[in-house]
Amino acid sequence: MSELIKKAAALLESKSVQVVIGYGKGTGNRTRTIFATQVTECENLIFDSRCVQNLAVYLTKLEIKKLGKPAIVAPVPVLRSILQLAVENQITESDLVILGITSESELIDFESFAAIETFLTTHKIEIEEKYTKTIDAIKAMPVAERFAYWVKELESCFKCYACRGACPLCYCTRCTVDDNQPQWISVASHPLGNLEWHIMRAMHLAGRCTDCEACYNACPMGIPIHLLTKSMLQDVADNFGSYGPSLDKQNTLSSFKPDDKESFIR
Amino acid sequence: MQTENYLIRKPSLEKLFNDLIGGGKTIYAPKAKGDLALFSDVKTYSDITEDYIVTANSAKLVVFPRTEKLFSYHKSKEKTEITDAAGSTFPDVVLWGTRPCDAAAFIPLTDTFNGDYKDIIFNNRRERVFLISFSCSRSDEYCFCTSVNSGPGNTSGSDILFTKLSGGDYLAEVITPKGQLLVSENSDLFETKSEEDKEQQLAVVATRFNQVEIQAKLQNLFENPVWDDKSRACLGCGSCAYVCPVCSCFDIQDEAHGNKGTRLRCWDSCGFGLFTLHTSGHNPRETQGARWRQRILHKFLYVPNKSKIAGCVGCGRCSRSCPADINILDTLTSL
Amino acid sequence: MSNQNIYIPYLMRIEKITLEAPGVKTFRLKFENEEDAETFSFKAGQFGEYSIMGVGESTFCIASSPTRKGYIECTFRQAGKVTSALALAEEGDVVGFRGPYGNTFPLDAWKGKSLLFIAGGIALPPMRCVIWNALDTRENFKDITIVYGAKSVDDLVYKDELAEWRSRPDVKLVTTVDPGGETPDWKGEIGFVPMVLEKTAPSSENTIAIVCGPPIMIKFTFPVLEKLGFTEENIYTTLENRMKCGFGKCGRCNVGEVYVCKDGPVFSYEQLKLLPAEY
Numbered sequence: 025m026s027e028l029i030k031k032a033a034a035l036l037e038s039k040s041v042q043v044v045i046g047y048g049k050g051t052g053n054r055t056r057t058i059f060a061t062q063v064t065e066c067e068n069l070i071f072d073s074r075c076v077q078n079l080a081v082y083l084t085k086l087e088i089k090k091l092g093k094p095a096i097v098a099p100v101p102v103l104r105s106i107l108q109l110a111v112e113n114q115i116t117e118s119d120l121v122i123l124g125i126t127s128e129s130e131l132i133d134f135e136s137f138a139a140i141e142t143f144l145t146t147h148k149i150e151i152e153e154k155y156t157k158t159i160d161a162i163k164a165m166p167v168a169e170r171f172a173y174w175v176k177e178l179e180s181c182f183k184c185y186a187c188r189g190a191c192p193l194c195y196c197t198r199c200t201v202d203d204n205q206p207q208w209i210s211v212a213s214h215p216l217g218n219l220e221w222h223i224m225r226a227m228h229l230a231g232r233c234t235d236c237e238a239c240y241n242a243c244p245m246g247i248p249i250h251l252l253t254k255s256m257l258q259d260v261a262d263n264f265g266s267y268g269p270s271l272d273k274q275n276t277l278s279s280f281k282p283d284d285k286e287s288f289i290r
Numbered sequence: 291m292q293t294e295n296y297l298i299r300k301p302s303l304e305k306l307f308n309d310l311i312g313g314g315k316t317i318y319a320p321k322a323k324g325d326l327a328l329f330s331d332v333k334t335y336s337d338i339t340e341d342y343i344v345t346a347n348s349a350k351l352v353v354f355p356r357t358e359k360l361f362s363y364h365k366s367k368e369k370t371e372i373t374d375a376a377g378s379t380f381p382d383v384v385l386w387g388t389r390p391c392d393a394a395a396f397i398p399l400t401d402t403f404n405g406d407y408k409d410i411i412f413n414n415r416r417e418r419v420f421l422i423s424f425s426c427s428r429s430d431e432y433c434f435c436t437s438v439n440s441g442p443g444n445t446s447g448s449d450i451l452f453t454k455l456s457g458g459d460y461l462a463e464v465i466t467p468k469g470q471l472l473v474s475e476n477s478d479l480f481e482t483k484s485e486e487d488k489e490q491q492l493a494v495v496a497t498r499f500n501q502v503e504i505q506a507k508l509q510n511l512f513e514n515p516v517w518d519d520k521s522r523a524c525l526g527c528g529s530c531a532y533v534c535p536v537c538s539c540f541d542i543q544d545e546a547h548g549n550k551g552t553r554l555r556c557w558d559s560c561g562f563g564l565f566t567l568h569t570s571g572h573n574p575r576e577t578q579g580a581r582w583r584q585r586i587l588h589k590f591l592y593v594p595n596k597s598k599i600a601g602c603v604g605c606g607r608c609s610r611s612c613p614a615d616i617n618i619l620d621t622l623t624s625l
Numbered sequence: 626m627s628n629q630n631i632y633i634p635y636l637m638r639i640e641k642i643t644l645e646a647p648g649v650k651t652f653r654l655k656f657e658n659e660e661d662a663e664t665f666s667f668k669a670g671q672f673g674e675y676s677i678m679g680v681g682e683s684t685f686c687i688a689s690s691p692t693r694k695g696y697i698e699c700t701f702r703q704a705g706k707v708t709s710a711l712a713l714a715e716e717g718d719v720v721g722f723r724g725p726y727g728n729t730f731p732l733d734a735w736k737g738k739s740l741l742f743i744a745g746g747i748a749l750p751p752m753r754c755v756i757w758n759a760l761d762t763r764e765n766f767k768d769i770t771i772v773y774g775a776k777s778v779d780d781l782v783y784k785d786e787l788a789e790w791r792s793r794p795d796v797k798l799v800t801t802v803d804p805g806g807e808t809p810d811w812k813g814e815i816g817f818v819p820m821v822l823e824k825t826a827p828s829s830e831n832t833i834a835i836v837c838g839p840p841i842m843i844k845f846t847f848p849v850l851e852k853l854g855f856t857e858e859n860i861y862t863t864l865e866n867r868m869k870c871g872f873g874k875c876g877r878c879n880v881g882e883v884y885v886c887k888d889g890p891v892f893s894y895e896q897l898k899l900l901p902a903e904y
Contacts, residue, residue, distance in 0.1 A: 052432070082523075244347075
């Protein structure tokens with residue numbers, strides 16, 4: 025990735041950006057996010073198949089914003105999140121420089137968010153068959169069995185909120201689960217509290233989630249919470265025709281158009 | 291008491307397990323879930339996995355559950371009645387397959403819940419826990435027990451410590467009177483002491499730092515760029531604290547159902563921004579760096595200053611589970 | 626005590642509610658259980674956890690003096706979840722109270738000295754406990770001066786007691802409101818507490834200054850006190866940080882190594898200067 029390093033260094037050198045957010049070597053066989061503010065630090069940038077953390081999560085973090093304008097290493101899942109953040113008016117084009125990386129590990133520049141959207145039309149979110157099969161099997165369960173399945177899966181959740189922390193779209197300054205006037209969701213980690221949290225999380229991401237699996241990767245207990253968001257993606261596609269971020273279409277579930285076919289909103 | 295050594299044959303382990311289950315004990319043991327091993331309520335011996343360095347979750351859940359009822363109440367027009375949860379019946383728990391680090395963690399954990407205010411719910415649970423630990427024959431780069439006065443064959447905190455010997459049988463070190471009682475109740479399973487060298491069977495865990503030096507350094511390190519530097523990638527979740535066998539910060543929350551309800555103790559984490567947030571909006575620990583500093587200082591300065599031992603047992607769970615690969619050793623060795 | 630569940634609150638009946646200022650109320654609480662009333666004792670400066678069953682607990686000081694037996698009082702501003710629920714409680718309702726927790730103002734050591742109280746806004750309640758304690762044992766102290774300010778006349782708490790203190794010959798009371806907070810008939814000072822303190826210029830000789838107020842007031846008051854000749858060990862304040870348990874276990878109120886709940890909440894300026902800025 026010498027080209028990536030060169031590009032990142034040039035951006036810092038020319039002071040076009042103040043920090044480069046990218047992947048570096050981590051512990052074990054893991055990678056770790058690095059925040060390069062010096063040209064020399066760019067040499068630590070790497071990119072390979074282990075680079076799965078969704079770096080877009082840092083674009084809205086206060087501590088990172090303080091570092092100044094960022095350039096961000098953006099493989100396809102990160103690009104999707106960047107586009108969704110743009111759809112939700114969380115970032116503007118002048119806020120960042122995108123060091124795009126294609127599925128073939130080629131560097132790619134993007135002049136605008138619209139260019140990302142055009143690029144992503146050839147990189148549509150596809151839910152792998154192993155997941156659709158599992159989801160279908162869960163959906164085919166009788167209600168009681170399905171409920172029991174999720175109660176059991178969520179049993180080991182202790183509400184560390186790593187799923188929330190790792191999600192680029194969980195940028196709310198105060199999450200609903202932390203609101204206490206009124207207390208919408210139980211703070212306690214018991215079967216009801218865990219269900220409430222995960223249902224709320226999935227629902228809040230419905231029509232927004234870009235299927236990066238950061239939530240699942242972050243879960244220290246290995247709970248398959250990504251099945252919930254993947255299932256919501258399918259539901260959105262089934263009911264509204266498509267999924268994936270779109271500047272034009274805005275958020276599937278929270279945007280209104282005069283020609284919407286539903287009558288309840290009129 | 292003086293540690294007593296016995297030999298237990300491999301097949302006898304299962305028998306011991308079944309005897310304990312038969313005797314009405316609740317057994318928490320490592321059970322595989324995907325690539326992870328989790329301390330789980332296990333009823334069948336074959337559900338136990340041996341393929342783990344440490345479990346992903348910590349054994350503290352048996353004495354400090356993530357949600358603990360402190361009392362329940364019932365309100366009526368005339369009066370409010372409180373039912374003390376300390377009067378509940380707590381289960382007799384056997385922790386099976388704890389590592390020496392897990393067992394050692396019960397010492398600082400018990401300290402926190404005692405002192406001049408004794409937490410009897412914790413103590414009631416603790417008294418009913420029996421620890422059957424297994425020495426470590428493997429370790430990884432996240433382990434650092436030997437830097438915090440423990441080690442892969444350390445006995446402190448355990449009632450019995452099993453070490454797998456080269457022939458496949460186990461050395462049983464009986465550490466406490468509770469352990470001795472178990473041996474006498476199952477004397478047919480425990481044979482006379484083994485002569486085999488325990489040390490040869492243990493994983494090698496390199497010493498990564500000197501705890502006393504770290505403690506001395508931290509004394510004057512409150513204002514230092516290291517906190518922001520090392521926590522920059524922090525996502526502000528509570529994963530590190532929740533998998534930690536020593537972390538015991540908590541929240542107190544009420545849950546009401548009509549005129550009845552409960553007051554609960556729930557796990558909390560210094561990594562959360564809300565942890566110290568005042569109602570006024572003022573937050574004494576405003577940034578993730580300040581929160582990371584609190585975590586390190588608490589474990590390696592405040593706790594040892596008070597009780598000589600660290601608030602960390604070197605199990606490495608926090609580093610393994612961190613979704614951003616923030617590594618506690620990395621911070622400690624860079625001070 | 627050792628086999629008692631430390632999280633179980635006393636049940637307290639609200640005997641009297643006083644509306645002190647907009648959003649600020651004082652509750653007089655009586656023990657439901659006579660025995661508790663007999664055995665309960667506390668000292669000036671201590672605090673407790675007040676609760677509404679089903680809502681939760683909130684931390685504030687005991688605002689009444691330990692010299693007034695049989696009840697305790699607390700004054701709170703409706704702000705968060707619990708205080709909002711407390712604000713809805715009525716006389717005769719039952720609330721929970723755990724305590725007393727924390728250290729105390731060293732009144733015994735202050736015998737024979739003059740006392741200067743400086744408070745701002747809702748910070749008078751923790752001081753009121755000490756003021757009444759001192760006034761009820763008046764012979765133990767020399768001059769007692771109180772400088773109290775709030776945003777506006779309306780925001781001054783304990784209005785009846787301020788009137789009582791003003792009329793007492795053995796108390797010097799100076800009240801002030803922030804510029805713009807005065808009413809046409811306001812007879813007190815106009816200006817911020819530190820400025821009014823400087824103008825009042827109480828003697829520092831053989832005097833203890835007890836300061837409590839919002840951080841910004843504290844920040845500007847300490848230099849004025851130093852200018853007036855007060856030394857660090859003769860200036861006291863009481864800190865607050867978010868708390869849950871009140872007895873050093875829940876892990877959030879610490880300022881560096883010091884737990885506000887157990888080592889505090891009362892600190893001398895001398896002690897405070899050694900603490901990191903974590904409050």
